[in-house]
Amino acid sequence: RVTAGFAAHRPPGVSPEQAAALPVAAGTAWDTLTNLDLPAGATLLVNGAGGGVGVPLVQLARRRGLAVVGTASPGKHALLAGFGAVPVAYGDGVADRIRAAAPGGVDGALDLVGGDALRAVAGLVPAAALYSIADKALVAQLGGRDVTRDRSTAVLDALAALVAAGELDPLVREVRPLAEAGAALALVEQGHVTGKVVLVL
Structure with missing residues (x-):
């Protein structure tokens, strides 16, 4: 079921398949940036950047002038670097690798992994700027929060326009x-x- 309030016309230049990929993944990425409201030049950490939400988030964040550090498996590093992020490997020592990639610190973060991977990076970012959609219970314990979704036609229109303009690849x-x-x-x-x-x- 699709509500009228979260539907939009598909513009020319956006395929049905591309449009289908926008509401959940790219929409969550868009809403994350709205929730964080980081200024251009700030640094965003994406924990699990190589996945369905992480990839559009990296693209949208770079478009807003944010520096992006993304944790991911090595097989996703070239993809993330191609979108302008600094990729960092998961695992032991990840916090140190993130600090090296972002010597000025991390201003906001979205966790897409949860559990121990979230615990490993939580201390790198102010609690009020720590979000997770993968582990809502743990992020709340850590003082962070869940992403508040917009789910409006305006968001879908904006995302589709970026796809049509070649500025967002679903x-x-x-x-x-x-x-x-x-x-x-x-x-x-x-x-x-x-x-x-x-x-x-």
Whole structure:
């Protein structure tokens, strides 16, 4: 079910598959930046930057003039660097690697991993500027918060306009028929997909 308040016309130059990838992932990225309201020149940490929300967040943040440090598996580092982020590997010592990548400190963060990965980076950012959509209970314990979603036509219009202008790549890499939904989900759950998987009717 789609509510009228969170629907928008698809502009020329945006494919149906690209449009389908915008409301959840890119919409969450947009809303994160709205919640954080960081000024140009500030540094954003994206914990789990190589995933569905992280990739559009990196692009939108760089467009706003933010420096971006993104944790990701090594296979996603080239992708993130191509979008202007400084990629950092997960695992032991991640906090030190982030400090080295952002010597001026981190001004805001979105966690997309949760658990120990969130704990490992939480001390690098002011608690009021720490957000997580992956572990809402833990981020609240740490003094951070969940992302408040807008879910309005205005957000979708803005995102679609950026796609049409070539300023945002939804990174649709797999398009499959609905009959292959099970296989598509399995592919996503394996964690090896770069970009979005879209099902078509």
